[in-house]
Amino acid sequence: MITVIDGRIAGPDATLPMLARNGHFTAMQVRGRRARGLELHLARLQAANRELYDAELDTGSVLDSIRTALGDDIDDASVRVHVLEADRLHLFVTVRPPQEAASSPRTVTSVVHQRFLPHIKHTGGFAQGYYGARAQARGFDEALFTTAEGLVSEGTITNVGCFDGAAVIWPDAPMLHGITMQVMERRLRAAGIPQERRPVAIGDLPSFESVFLTSSHGVVMVGGLEDAPLPLDGAFAARLLGLYADEPWETI
Structure with a gap:
């Protein structure tokens, strides 16, 4: 299969979100390579994986994937961890600039x-x-x-x-x-x-x-x-x- 995005041929990994039939995710703010409620995020992912796919999720792989996405030079970020079902279950992590809650009502x-x-x-x-x-x-x-x-x-x-x-x-x-x-x-x-x-x-x-x-x-x-x-x-x-x-x- 060939996929073109904005006029350019995309690699197979880039098309994964479009090919996914469904999925679930969690979103967190990371500061200094730390997150609030980290164990709650992992529990959320595990519970959704069991309910949707009757499958266990390797939470160690989740943490490893976040660390890989952050690399050696990103300490603060907005991180999303997706579990996507395409040909099989895929773990998909995205890193974007950090966001803060609004300071005004x-x-x-x-x-x-x-x-x-x-x-x-x-x-x-x-x-x-x-x-x-x-x-x-x-x-x-x-x-x-x-x-x-x-x-x-x-x-x-x-x-x-x-x-x-x-x-x-x-x-x-x-x-x-x-x-x-x-x-x-x-x-x-x-x-x-x-x-x-x-x-x-x-x-x-x-x-x-x-x-x-x-x-x-x-x-x-x-x-x-x-x-x-x-x-x-x-x-x-x-x-x-x-x-x-x-x-x-x-x-x-």
Whole structure:
């Protein structure tokens, strides 16, 4: 088979993502060749591999592949680890420049949508990219997915958390249990801050003292929904961001 990309013949390895029937992945920020929640990333990849392919994943090979991709001269990066199914299962690692979470509160809009197999971070992300781009074209930073009844599940690339003044509320809905969300769950537990899962309607967001997003980029507060501002508790925001900053980095 011959494949031409932008007028140039591509090698067989370059065409692998296009030939893959399906796949799953994880995304992480690397600083000083370390990552937060590294064991959670490996567990995510292993669980998805077992569910999708009934196969074990060699996590040692995952770490070796990340080290190879970083080489000897890259310490800080955005890293994605894909497992792709083509003629067989392939481990595919990409390295890009590092990204930081936004320092200012984000604005969000909402759209009725439910990802297929939402608990898996799979490669079928066209709808997420489409809705995210549409939101940004309208001047928003992120789109939150809701049911037809208006219950929030997750964002295009984020999880959503809410603070009611006493506890952090996570939506009780089908969604990806994101790595940074898992990191924050254990940080909040260690800090003695109560958490619970319950249905959260998009119209309920203004009633919370703070709303925040978690993603592979980090944690960021939400300052507006559609064209209306949302409450933002400065003391809670400082504590939340401080808890995330204190999460240790694990050597790859």
